Amino acid sequence: MAMTDPEKATVFRELAKLLKADFHLDRSFDLLLNQNPKPALAQFLRAAQERLGSGSGVTEALRQGQQGGLNALDLALVAAGENSGRLAQSFTLLARYYESVVESARKARSAMIYPLILAHLGVILPELPAAIAGDSLAELPLRILSRLGILWVILFLVFRGWKALSKRAETSSATDRLLGRLPLLGPMRQHWALARFTQVAHSALLAALRPQEWIRLAGEASGSGQFQAGSQAAANLIADGQPIASSLRTGGGFPKYFIDSLDTAEETGTLDHEMARWAQLEADEARESMDRVAAWLPKVLYAIVALYVASRIISMMTAIYAPLLNESGGF
Numbered sequence: 001m002a003m004t005d006p007e008k009a010t011v012f013r014e015l016a017k018l019l020k021a022d023f024h025l026d027r028s029f030d031l032l033l034n035q036n037p038k039p040a041l042a043q044f045l046r047a048a049q050e051r052l053g054s055g056s057g058v059t060e061a062l063r064q065g066q067q068g069g070l071n072a073l074d075l076a077l078v079a080a081g082e083n084s085g086r087l088a089q090s091f092t093l094l095a096r097y098y099e100s101v102v103e104s105a106r107k108a109r110s111a112m113i114y115p116l117i118l119a120h121l122g123v124i125l126p127e128l129p130a131a132i133a134g135d136s137l138a139e140l141p142l143r144i145l146s147r148l149g150i151l152w153v154i155l156f157l158v159f160r161g162w163k164a165l166s167k168r169a170e171t172s173s174a175t176d177r178l179l180g181r182l183p184l185l186g187p188m189r190q191h192w193a194l195a196r197f198t199q200v201a202h203s204a205l206l207a208a209l210r211p212q213e214w215i216r217l218a219g220e221a222s223g224s225g226q227f228q229a230g231s232q233a234a235a236n237l238i239a240d241g242q243p244i245a246s247s248l249r250t251g252g253g254f255p256k257y258f259i260d261s262l263d264t265a266e267e268t269g270t271l272d273h274e275m276a277r278w279a280q281l282e283a284d285e286a287r288e289s290m291d292r293v294a295a296w297l298p299k300v301l302y303a304i305v306a307l308y309v310a311s312r313i314i315s316m317m318t319a320i321y322a323p324l325l326n327e328s329g330g331f
Helices: 005-020 025-033 039-053 058-064 072-084 087-124 127-133 137-169 173-180 185-206 211-221 225-239 244-251 256-268 271-327
Strands: none
Touching: 005 025, 005 039, 005 087, 025 039, 039 058, 058 072, 072 087, 072 185, 072 211, 087 137, 087 185, 087 271, 127 137, 137 173, 173 185, 173 225, 185 211, 185 225, 185 271, 211 225, 211 244, 225 244, 244 256, 256 271
16 A cells, blocks of 8 residues: 555655654654554554664665655655765655645646536537437437547546556656657656756765765656666766766766756866755756646647537538538539
């Protein structure tokens, strides 16, 4: 049973708050369990607490209890926070990330309610005059249900298809590159991926991990097949003594303007500050991109519904008037 994004936002926010107040992590789990959390969250907390009690480190305890639904980003930030002694900061970053995802998803759902209602009306209303004109009212309910069924199947397939492609794009460079070409959605995905990469990279730099380690860790946490492949190639070059920025440039997949900024930061010894700046910048850009998607998707659906209704009206008018014109010799 996996935690939802809102549950992750809640648990990471509360853990950050308790750790900042100098509560031990085990005691923090006790306090959260006493609040009667939802089953998935309670299961996650109990499993992590048991593993901590058996001597596991924080990251290892959470990694072993992945039934809670933690992903590479979660574990990478926790590992960096544990190694650097900034676990509360890592939990805060994760809480803000999931709060942003939840808020953007809420805006998108709210924006889609009216277009979906309009889509259903666009399916139903054109059937009424056609049924009346054709004197087939008895068949009307079945015709409406069949067309609504087609609409629901299309919506379901689009949703499942997007989920499957997004999941595949986390490890496949080709799929990630394909989705990156989509208007609105492509830039949104890249901003979120770069925000995740730089957040993990910044935390790992503070933890003084070796460059090849944090590059690989950040790539895995990015959720981008291109970034992951580029990071793996760059990590091998860095292990051979190559500079970080040039290795990422050779590995490929990253935006040129981002690599250029790392190049100068590496020369000036300010790589940690540069990663922190990019983490904030890309998180803001990602939220703005999601807001743009939430604003434009309903408009796209409006256009599709309008075209469908127009085609149904034209079809209906043709069916009604074509026989009359044929009889009068108009055709």
